[in-house]
Amino acid sequence: MRVEIGLDDTDSADGMCTTYIAHRLVERLLKTGAAEASDYPRLIRLNPNIPWKTRGNGAVTIPVRTRDPNTAFQEACRAVEEYSEAGRGAADPGVVVSTLEQIPKDIKQFAEKALSEVVTRREAVRLMKKYNMQFRGWGTQRGLIGALAAIGSRLEEDRTFELLAFRSQENWGVKKRKIDPISVREMSLKTHPRTFNSFDEEKERVMITPRGPDPVLLGIRGEDPEALLEAYSIVKIGEAVDGHMIFKSNQGTGVHLKPELNPAELKAYRAGHLKCTVSKKPWIERGGHAYFEAENGGHTVTCAAYEPTGGFRKTVLNLIPGDTVEVGGSIRKKSRKHGAAINLEYLRVLELAKDISISNPLCRRCGRRMESQGRGQPFRCSACGFEDSSAEKIRAEQPRAVQKNLYLPPPRAQRHLTKPLQRYQANNRKPMNLIDGWFKPTAIPPLKQAKT
Ligand SMILES: [Zn+2]
Structure with missing residues (x-):
């Protein structure tokens, strides 16, 4: 039997x-x-x-x-x-x-x-x-x-x-x-x-x-x-x-992260995953914990990578608003200081937003960077005094420091159930x-x- x-x-x-x-x-x-x-x-x-x-x-x-x-x-x-x-x-x-x-x-x-x-x-x-x-x-x-x-x-x-x-x-x-x-x-x-x-x-x-x-x-x-x-x-x-x-x-x-989290109701201690769009520039707080805010169906969720996750936080900090990501993790209970947050166990970058920087044009005469004199006014070079009414702001796309990829905290910060990187193959x-x-x-x- x-x-x-x-x-x-x-x-x-x-x-x-x-x-x-x-x-x-x-x-x-x-x-x-x-x-x-x-x-x-x-x-x-x-x-x-x-x-x-x-x-x-x-x-x-x-x-x-x-x-x-x-x-x-x-x-x-x-x-x-x-x-x-x-x-x-x-x-x-x-x-x-x-x-x-x-x-x-x-x-x-x-x-x-x-x-x-x-x-x-x-x-x-x-x-x-x-x-x-x-x-x-x-x-x-x-x-x-x-x-x-x-x-x-x-x-x-x-x-x-x-x-x-x-x-x-x-x-x-x-x-x-x-x-x-x-x-x-x-x-x-x-x-x-x-x-x-x-x-x-x-x-x-x-x-x-x-x-x-x-x-x-x-x-x-x-x-x-x-x-x-x-x-x-x-x-x-x-x-x-x-x-x-x-x-x-x-x-x-990684079986504990299979369920999809409900962004409308982040119940404490629940584990799962969620697709969302980064809505706020990531930041770091005292103690070295990294956070970002993301949005799904009109609901805002906070995602956290705590200090022990080491280099993983760098990836988090390199996200920008508009990036589409899938996050996996568990929900940390609301506290007096913080709302409920998803404690990240993995981060999958699905789509990267364009990182556009806007800067003033360079002076056509001497090559230095010009200054804005306000709306509707020509740019002015403070080095040589040249004014240029045809010059426009320069929009340049910056290279991104993150790729469309899967990111995990280092092994020492992984949990028993966390799926290590090489196990994603099969x-x-x-x-x-x-x-x-x-x-x-x-x-x-x-x-x-x-x-x-
Ligand atoms: Zn100049």
Whole structure:
């Protein structure tokens, strides 16, 4: 029987991670023979703008084959209780088990909505009851939303993979990961574009390691499991590794920006895209944040590129009124200082307006620039005194510093779901079977010999 076990919201700011619990759960299911893996576990990133999310807002579902879904459910609940921060931190976990042969349309739609909008636990519970799914939530049970959304996200149009390796327990809480940065750069150069966002060349920054106290040692993202294993073998690691697992994921697919935003009603936390015309010269504000105003159907929207987006802001500042653009991003809530703004995740320049500069003519006698003496008056040269009633203002088209192109913030400022530049070429939907090495269990320390 095909079963999926959805998990979410087991992590909190001070430690645990849903992917780690998924790893422990897979290990337990395989070891006890309670189930066998039927596909890669899926790591599903949900709407990244929800303010009450924990770090990455990632949920996990594990597709297995089992004769006994009830045991699978019990094991999942046990893993969550043993490892999660339920009751300790801000975690409100949820576990959902589906035995459905086909995932119904309304569950898929619920999952889609969870990527770009705000969904409620109530909607999740209604669907789970409708389809007789086993579920259990802890605390506020918020985790049920992600757990169900992970089951409903089938990644039919595009998906990527991520290999996550875990740290030995004695290193949890130590924020620095012992990874050789030179080897990460080498790995990135050798395996790109089959892997992506491993190394930020501009800042020479390793991007595969989280910086928190959680059990994740590193995560390598890419297009297929083989590339990930190859990349992983290149990275030099200076601390104990406690197993790894390859996940299928919606990371790097940009799927959260698929809906079209409604310019008449920019709802906070919503994500999507919008075509609009730049209506006001871009400007930069204190803190280094760049903004411009644009117009769509009589509605004005503000678009923002924040300071951490680095060189991306330069592109934004080079826009001029009249440019047609498509922007993708999420809506930042209205504040006392600012109206709602679209926080840009990409900018596609569709049409460039002509940048016309108007200047006074040059003097026919001495070549210097002339001065205007007012409307209807001839231009006058202040250098030689020549007056020229036939001279006219010069209209010149300036070259533009932006092109009709797609622009993204640098990798370090991208979100989990942001589609990296090279992934715009083609979606990846090739089926991929489980390969050897997709899962490695926890390294179990050898038993100490009893003293005789
Ligand atoms: Zn002159």
